Amino acid sequence: MPKYNSLRAAIELLKKVPGQYMETDVPVKPHAEISGIYRYVGAGGTVKRPTKQGPALMFNQVTGHEDARVLIGLLASRERVGLLLGEKPERLGFLLKEAVEHPIRPVVISNAEADCQEVKHFAAEEGFDIRKILPAPTNTPEDAGPYITMGMCYASDVETGESDITIHRLCLQSEDTISMYFVPGARHLGAFREKAEALGRPLPISISIGVDPAIEIAACFEPPTTPIGFNELSVAGAIRNSAVRLTNCLTIEEKCIANAEYVIEGELIPDSYIREDINTNTGKAMPEFPGYTGNANQAVPLIKVKAVTHRENPIMQTCIGPSEEHVNMAGIPTEASIIQMVERAMPGRLQNVYCCSAGGGKYMAVLQFKKRTQSDEGRQRQAALLAFSAFSELKHIFIVDEDVDPFDMNDVLFAMNTRYQGDIDTIFIPGVRCHPLDPSQKMEYNLALRDNGISCKMIFDCTVPYAQKKRFERSKFLEVDYRKWCPEL
Known part of the structure; x- marks a missing residue:
């Protein structure tokens, strides 16, 4: 089991394994170019062919964001996910099943210990603009805007205090607003938002970007395996056998992932909605996992951003919606859920x-x-x-x-x-x-x-x-150690 709990440590691990990681210093535009390039390098999944599986790719020179880098494709290979989680690729579903059964709750550390708050930007400051702070890419020229595709959204029930973490479609709409799409009835944060809205109260929410891959995988569990009130960060803790570290946000009553590259602090405002493509009028949102670009939603909830904090020289992590990265993030927790359900019966x-x-x-x-x-x-x-x-x-x-x-x-x-x-x-x-x-x-x-x-x-x-099993026996070949003849394999 790898002994690390941050994105940067995960990258250092991949650097030691041939074919799993690469960097480029050639300048790249965040608008459509990053995904356009990675489509050929390693997107896979349901992306339109030609595409393939390949290494994770770091862009070191992102136009308009001189101090930031963008990483794409970290989880876009099942082999790489196995490497990052310390398990054989074919055993990943079992690893996650066992983690759900033996959760380790997150712990809270002080703000002084939190890497994610090395640099601070507050919305009250003159010139604050999340679009200039965050090098969020667009996947295609048709996208409704720059999207955060790997944001760990963390919020709590306004009455019970139970917390949950999920990944949502987040579009940067203005200097201090982000739209947040909820699949109807499918996410716990959606229930938290609806309850807060019914009470006329804003819902504090943190969005942590660039975290340990165990968190990114665990955040994709869904009911009934992780019912409402079950904090999926405890699954990530079990995968690592080490509690995920949280810290208190600076401007809202909520917590965030302490070693994230970026953290956005904000509130989901009650009865505040926006047309998703209000800035582009394309009618499109962004490419989704089935391989098609989703239609822009006519009324999505709105987050009012209070602050953005980040590490020095931060890494924006992103993915292509229909890529193999989505397959692994959504599919491996699903495998674990099926294994758990069937094994019980x-x-x-x-x-x-x-x-x-x-x-x-x-x-x-x-x-x-x-x-x-x-x-x-x-x-x-x-x-x-x-x-x-x-x-x-x-x-x-x-x-x-x-x-x-x-x-x-x-x-x-x-x-x-x-x-x-x-x-x-x-x-x-x-x-x-x-x-x-x-x-x-x-x-x-x-x-x-x-x-x-x-x-x-x-x-x-x-x-x-x-x-009829005897009738369907497959051809039986001689068992040999092929490496005697082909040692290079």
């Missing part, structure tokens, strides 16, 4: 889970299932139903046997082509709420839908009937 049958790139980490999962006896026949489909319960935004589930690699989509399609018949091995579950960013889940696409965001979920059972 039927121990020992589920071998592994992969929320693959084609589904952006949210829409599609591959379940590797082992039938141990004839009475296990049918349980594989029950496992898929449990997976849908564990993560409501799933749309498609493929079930494969233990001899199929769930992380190799060619192997999954092999199983589909030789162990699946559409008329008997497809289970349709129509009329179920899914994720609103899927453009096929619109009423104009399917007139039978009662509302946008409703989908027909499907299970593709690509497992061999237990009684």
